[in-house]
Amino acid sequence: MQRIRSSSDGQGAPDRRPQTPAELAALVRELSRRERRARLLLWIWATATLLWLMPLGPLSAAQLPVAAAFAVGGGSLVAGAVLILLYRKYSHPRSSAGSTRRQEKAARR
Amino acid sequence: MRGRLRCYVWGVIVAGAGVQFALVAAAPARLSSGPVATALLLTSLIAVAYVAPLTAGAKRRIIPDTALHMLAIATLPLPLCAAAGGVGALLGNVYLRRPWFNSLFNAAQVVLSLGAAAGIYHALAPAAKADSVTLPALLPAGAVLYLVSTVSVDGAMAIQRGRFALREWLPAHATGMRTHALLAAAGIVLTPAVARAPWLACIGAAPVLMLSRMLRARLRFEGELLELAEALAVAQNPGAGPAIEHGRPLSALAAAVALRYGMSEPDSRALGFAVRIHQLHVAAFEPDGSEGDAERGGRTARRRRHPAAVADFATHVFGMPRVADTLRFHHERFDGRGEPFGLTGKDIPLGARIFATCAGYARLRASGEHRPALAAERALLVLKAGAGTAWDPDVVGALEAQVTSSQPSPANGARQHGRAASAPRAAAEGGA
Numbered sequence: 001m002q003r004i005r006s007s008s009d010g011q012g013a014p015d016r017r018p019q020t021p022a023e024l025a026a027l028v029r030e031l032s033r034r035e036r037r038a039r040l041l042l043w044i045w046a047t048a049t050l051l052w053l054m055p056l057g058p059l060s061a062a063q064l065p066v067a068a069a070f071a072v073g074g075g076s077l078v079a080g081a082v083l084i085l086l087y088r089k090y091s092h093p094r095s096s097a098g099s100t101r102r103q104e105k106a107a108r109r
Numbered sequence: 110m111r112g113r114l115r116c117y118v119w120g121v122i123v124a125g126a127g128v129q130f131a132l133v134a135a136a137p138a139r140l141s142s143g144p145v146a147t148a149l150l151l152t153s154l155i156a157v158a159y160v161a162p163l164t165a166g167a168k169r170r171i172i173p174d175t176a177l178h179m180l181a182i183a184t185l186p187l188p189l190c191a192a193a194g195g196v197g198a199l200l201g202n203v204y205l206r207r208p209w210f211n212s213l214f215n216a217a218q219v220v221l222s223l224g225a226a227a228g229i230y231h232a233l234a235p236a237a238k239a240d241s242v243t244l245p246a247l248l249p250a251g252a253v254l255y256l257v258s259t260v261s262v263d264g265a266m267a268i269q270r271g272r273f274a275l276r277e278w279l280p281a282h283a284t285g286m287r288t289h290a291l292l293a294a295a296g297i298v299l300t301p302a303v304a305r306a307p308w309l310a311c312i313g314a315a316p317v318l319m320l321s322r323m324l325r326a327r328l329r330f331e332g333e334l335l336e337l338a339e340a341l342a343v344a345q346n347p348g349a350g351p352a353i354e355h356g357r358p359l360s361a362l363a364a365a366v367a368l369r370y371g372m373s374e375p376d377s378r379a380l381g382f383a384v385r386i387h388q389l390h391v392a393a394f395e396p397d398g399s400e401g402d403a404e405r406g407g408r409t410a411r412r413r414r415h416p417a418a419v420a421d422f423a424t425h426v427f428g429m430p431r432v433a434d435t436l437r438f439h440h441e442r443f444d445g446r447g448e449p450f451g452l453t454g455k456d457i458p459l460g461a462r463i464f465a466t467c468a469g470y471a472r473l474r475a476s477g478e479h480r481p482a483l484a485a486e487r488a489l490l491v492l493k494a495g496a497g498t499a500w501d502p503d504v505v506g507a508l509e510a511q512v513t514s515s516q517p518s519p520a521n522g523a524r525q526h527g528r529a530a531s532a533p534r535a536a537a538e539g540g541a
Contacts, residue, residue, distance in 0.1 A: 049313075050317070073308070076312060077311075084319065
């Protein structure tokens, strides 16, 4: 995903705003797809962690030795934190696509 | 009445404090550090549960404390169990800045309900180990927990309303009972792991908290994405601005009517997004029907394709398949003479019925090519005349209630009228 334009970019930065409806649709589709992918990863992590906590089998938290459960649980928390950071990055379409506030204001005037 | 309520609230508070002191006094002099650590952990998690409830719909927030209460009942000695619940509830209520008597009442009723439930559990399973679940004892304990908790709260509401509300206890709590049972089951299932290593409760809390935030985050993302797409569309084609702007009040009206009709808050917001996606599609992605295509057949074919095109746009571009049906059927009529499928009555999805009704109202309120904009009252009269044929009568009723309640003064009505009247007719017609 190429950045369209960042608010910190100078005046000389190339303007990569979508120029046609088809380009706009492609941009929106790409942003939406990235967010959904990040959200799916978070759902998978949350479901897997909750299932692991339930006493469903020999690898569940209740059955593992405490040290192993500590390692797996800690790893899960770390993985969750990474996924949440990933999700936060992709759940802000403006930051993914670059700010267009200046152009919007100009267009509205 | 207020005196009776005050007496009742103070009675519950004093009873809760008395029970807690009695339990502590009857406890062994020294408690081992393990249960105390577990109690502290569960106390903080119960407080967090109050601070970050799960959102399950309009004005429906679930505090997942029942699962933690069941964990406390199964893993902690009686005094610590009641104390963990009571202190956790108190901390959560204080953090939320609820009135002090409200916080104390909530904490006291938790102490009473947890004390009763844990008492039942330990009476039925006196030799139960902390890391094993004695299901026959936990089930009645969960029932007592729910019973004492709801009856104590309903007692206060009955006094407030001045009537004996406990007679309506079962219908009033039928939904809450299912939620309570699910949360209690979650607590029971998690008990062996948490009893063995209490810190695992934190790991269980992390995904639950994250999932509760996820729905809100998704709605925020969709809103931001829509804003971005609208801004870029206007930057591309400034002529699309008025039509897109017109979608905002229409979207707000549709979401408000949906909420009033009984749709959940996330669904109502999604319906609002659907309206704005529709307006964006009409303004920026559909060729103008008035120019370059005077042939009647071409316009008809395009009008027939429009619902499917907008539904595909929402699904494949915005990644919102849950609003596709709203858009696919928003040209249907209640009597079956709509397009493109001729669905009738309640076969038309609720979102589509609400969208069609609100779009019809917006069209009447906007000035047309051959007629002026109608006042709200007259527009509602037209809608009521078409209820049962063009529009769903129930939705028209909800719309009327919404419009009536949102126009407390003539000045407000005039402002809304002006906004709608300034919108171009084509934009409103696109939603019909």
